[in-house]
Amino acid sequence: xxxxxxxxxxxxxxxxxxxxxxxxxxxxxxxxxxxxxxxxxxxxxxxxxxxxxxxxxxxxxxxxxxxxxxxxxxxxxxxxxxxxxxxxxxxxxxxxxxxxxxxxxxxxxxxxxxxxxxxxxxxxxxxxxxxxxxxxxxxxxxxxxxxxxxxxxxxxxxxxxxxxxxxxxxxxxxxxxxxxxxxxxxxxxxxxxxxxxxxxxxxxxxxxxxxxxxxxxxxxxxxxxxxxxx
Amino acid sequence: xxxxxxxxxxxxxxxxxxxxxxxxxxxxxxxxxxxxxxxxxxxxxxxxxxxxxxxxxxxxxxxxxxxxxxxxxxxxxxxxxxxxxxxxxxxxxxxxxxxxxxxxxxxxxxxxxxxxxxxxxxxxxxxxxxxxxxxxxxxxxxxxxxxxxxxxxxxxxxxxxxxxxxxxxxxxxxxxxxxxxxxxxxxxxxxxxxxxxxxxxxxxxxxxxxxxxxxxxxxxxxxxxxxxxxxxxxxxxxxxxxxxxxxxxxxxxxxxxxxxxxxxxxxxxxxxxxxxxxxxxxxxxxxxxxxxxxxxxxxxxxxxxxxxxxxxxxxxxxxxxxxxxxxxxxxxxxxxxxxxxxxxxxxxxxxxxxxxxxxxxxxxxxxxxxxxxxxxxxxxxxxxxxxxxxxxxxxxxxxxxxxxxxxxxxxxxxxxxxxxxxxxxxxxxxxxxxxxxxxxxxxxxxxxxxx
Numbered sequence: 001x002x003x004x005x006x007x008x009x010x011x012x013x014x015x016x017x018x019x020x021x022x023x024x025x026x027x028x029x030x031x032x033x034x035x036x037x038x039x040x041x042x043x044x045x046x047x048x049x050x051x052x053x054x055x056x057x058x059x060x061x062x063x064x065x066x067x068x069x070x071x072x073x074x075x076x077x078x079x080x081x082x083x084x085x086x087x088x089x090x091x092x093x094x095x096x097x098x099x100x101x102x103x104x105x106x107x108x109x110x111x112x113x114x115x116x117x118x119x120x121x122x123x124x125x126x127x128x129x130x131x132x133x134x135x136x137x138x139x140x141x142x143x144x145x146x147x148x149x150x151x152x153x154x155x156x157x158x159x160x161x162x163x164x165x166x167x168x169x170x171x172x173x174x175x176x177x178x179x180x181x182x183x184x185x186x187x188x189x190x191x192x193x194x195x196x197x198x199x200x201x202x203x204x205x206x207x208x209x210x211x212x213x214x215x216x217x218x219x220x221x222x223x224x225x226x227x228x229x230x
Numbered sequence: 231x232x233x234x235x236x237x238x239x240x241x242x243x244x245x246x247x248x249x250x251x252x253x254x255x256x257x258x259x260x261x262x263x264x265x266x267x268x269x270x271x272x273x274x275x276x277x278x279x280x281x282x283x284x285x286x287x288x289x290x291x292x293x294x295x296x297x298x299x300x301x302x303x304x305x306x307x308x309x310x311x312x313x314x315x316x317x318x319x320x321x322x323x324x325x326x327x328x329x330x331x332x333x334x335x336x337x338x339x340x341x342x343x344x345x346x347x348x349x350x351x352x353x354x355x356x357x358x359x360x361x362x363x364x365x366x367x368x369x370x371x372x373x374x375x376x377x378x379x380x381x382x383x384x385x386x387x388x389x390x391x392x393x394x395x396x397x398x399x400x401x402x403x404x405x406x407x408x409x410x411x412x413x414x415x416x417x418x419x420x421x422x423x424x425x426x427x428x429x430x431x432x433x434x435x436x437x438x439x440x441x442x443x444x445x446x447x448x449x450x451x452x453x454x455x456x457x458x459x460x461x462x463x464x465x466x467x468x469x470x471x472x473x474x475x476x477x478x479x480x481x482x483x484x485x486x487x488x489x490x491x492x493x494x495x496x497x498x499x500x501x502x503x504x505x506x507x508x509x510x511x512x513x514x515x516x517x518x519x520x521x522x523x524x525x526x527x528x529x530x531x532x533x534x535x536x537x538x539x540x541x542x543x544x545x546x547x548x549x550x551x552x553x554x555x556x557x558x559x560x561x562x563x564x565x566x567x568x569x570x571x572x573x574x575x576x577x578x579x580x581x582x583x584x585x586x587x588x589x590x591x592x593x594x595x596x597x598x599x600x601x602x603x604x605x606x607x608x609x610x611x612x613x614x615x616x617x618x619x620x621x622x623x624x625x626x627x628x629x630x631x632x633x634x635x636x637x638x639x640x641x642x643x644x645x646x647x648x649x650x651x652x653x654x655x656x657x658x659x660x661x662x663x664x665x666x667x668x669x670x671x672x673x674x675x676x677x678x679x680x681x
Contacts, residue, residue: 037279040282041284041285041286041616042279042285043285050613050614051613052612052613067611067613076460076461079368079370079459080370080371080460081368081371082355082356082367082368082371082373082374082377083356083368084365084367084368101348101349102347102348102349102352102356103347103349104343104346104347104348104373105283105288105289105346106371106372108285108286108288109462109606110460110461110462112461112462112609112610113610113614114285114286114611118278118285118288118348119348120277120278121276122277142277142278142348142349143277143278143348143349144349145348212610212611215461215610217461
């Protein structure tokens with residue numbers, strides 16, 4: 001049976017440390033743009049930790065929510081792309097074909113989660129950062145959209161390894177960079193078509209909800225939280 | 231037979247050898263346009279980051295200009311087609327001015343979907359051209375619909391502009407020598423003024439006038455679909471189609487009035503572009519201003535009454551927040567001032583109409599901006615809110631588009647009579663009291679019956 005990749009993020013475990021953001025940058029060759037461009041809104045964070053602060057000082061409480069592409073089943077970014085650069089693949093991922101993208105940025109406008117980013121300039125990796133570029137991930141050129149891929153290169157590699165060993169992909173074989181690096185293990189990744197996988201079970205959890213569920217985008221990321229978060 | 235009556239003389243006068251003033255105007259405008267072109271090239275060279283676009287406001291001035299210029303293009307063809315179909319006698323000096331605006335505004339507006347691309351050199355991927363890889367554009371994307379809508383409208387507008395030019399080209403051909411004769415002769419497509427040719431021209435224009443109205447309406451509806459198809463607060467609304475079409479015609483008439491007033495003064499056409507034409511267009515503008523006010527009120531009221539959380543954030547930003555100075559300026563110049571000026575007969579003069587029109591052009595540009603930017607800056611997750619301000623390249627390109635319009639118009643008026651000579655002649659004869667059939671020249675009489 002085809003895979004259907006999904007993710008679960010436990011907000012009660014998230015400490016807002018931002019390790020997932022850093023790991024994502026390193027894994028996916030995401031350039032850092034510098035303070036000037038960042039102040040102009042050109043920072044690319046495929047994964048971000050949203051902070052919401054409640055209450056009056058000194059009695060404040062901060063809540064964290066890591067937000068990445070929700071890999072929607074009914075993704076608003078897909079039909080609007082004139083060149084099919086943004087399209088749905090067989091495993092339910094919202095794939096982005098960089099070489100097919102001409103930069104209309106329509107997908108980014110249509111995305112309710114604002115999880116799509118644009119290469120405003122050709123990315124540069126100052127020495128010695130160029131030595132840590134991931135050879136499995138393309139470095140995007142100026143003028144294309146990009147976003148979280150659920151570390152599609154790791155998914156492909158995991159399937160290749162399993163195929164070479166003549167077995168099925170097991171739950172836990174494939175771990176995206178953010179999940180791998182999360183110190184509190186708040187992020188779980190796996191196959192939603194496998195009812196035994198941890199992510200499938202978490203997706204069914206009564207603590208689970210989808211981000212902006214009312215919009216009908218049918219995201220494949222489940223956020224888990226106790227009653228106090230909701 | 232070459233007749234050099236007063237009408238022909240006046241209307242062909244602008245086609246004579248250009249003076250210093252004309253050269254100067256063209257030179258200045260060309261420099262501004264060239265600077266805009268330079269800004270675009272520089273933007274491609276350095277990267278799209280030279281614009282003010284940012285996360286999460288990925289569309290800004292460039293798409294505003296796109297919608298604005300496509301809107302202006304509705305001046306022409308639509309108004310001219312309706313006036314032809316209802317056979318409004320006063321249309322004669324107006325139609326060509328309007329049709330020219332359409333053609334040029336579409337050329338300018340149609341450039342923006344290319345200018346705003348991250349990789350403009352790959353624009354042809356929007357086009358369904360046969361290729362070895364069997365790749366098609368995504369027909370579900372409103373941007374692909376845009377391509378079809380705009381190319382259809384541009385083609386039909388150019389035809390609609392060209393058809394009634396043929397007899398005038400022939401007239402110029404008959405009065406010129408040398409290279410000029412060759413060029414205008416080619417453009418006249420062998421026009422001889424035979425009964426059969428008049429009949430065919432009339433039929434063709436009739437067909438075009440009928441066909442172009444649905445095309446024009448669909449074009450701006452499809453432009454509005456660029457926004458209303460996306461689940462973005464205040465975009466996802468079924469009012470956008472008619473709202474955009476009404477706004478387009480509104481700004482189009484305003485553009486037409488400004489162009490006519492300029493032509494009247496510069497080319498000395500006071501005799502032909504009379505106060506009555508401005509008076510009539512002023513009434514049309516008043517109607518559209520009221521309609522625009524009605525649509526805006528509807529759009530705003532339903533959003534406010536619906537009280538959807540995400541929509542209310544955009545609504546508040548526009549109504550009372552940081553965009554409110556722009557919003558209330560827009561309401562003032564699009565509704566309050568035009569309604570006051572145009573509903574009082576004493577103010578509905580040429581000057582009055584021009585003042586109202588300038589305000590409306592500014593106001594309609596602001597409307598496009600206010601539709602696009604506040605919504606993108608206030609989507610569903612407050613953490614990702616953002617704002618936008620333009621940067622020099624976008625301003626240079628925007629200014630250049632207005633200069634480009636003026637430049638193209640100036641050049642056109644130098645090479646082509648901006649008022650249709652044969653239609654004016656035909657009109658002049660019908661106004662005379664009961665002319666005997668014999669007293670009307672054959673070409674004029676035949677030209678009349680087309681409408």
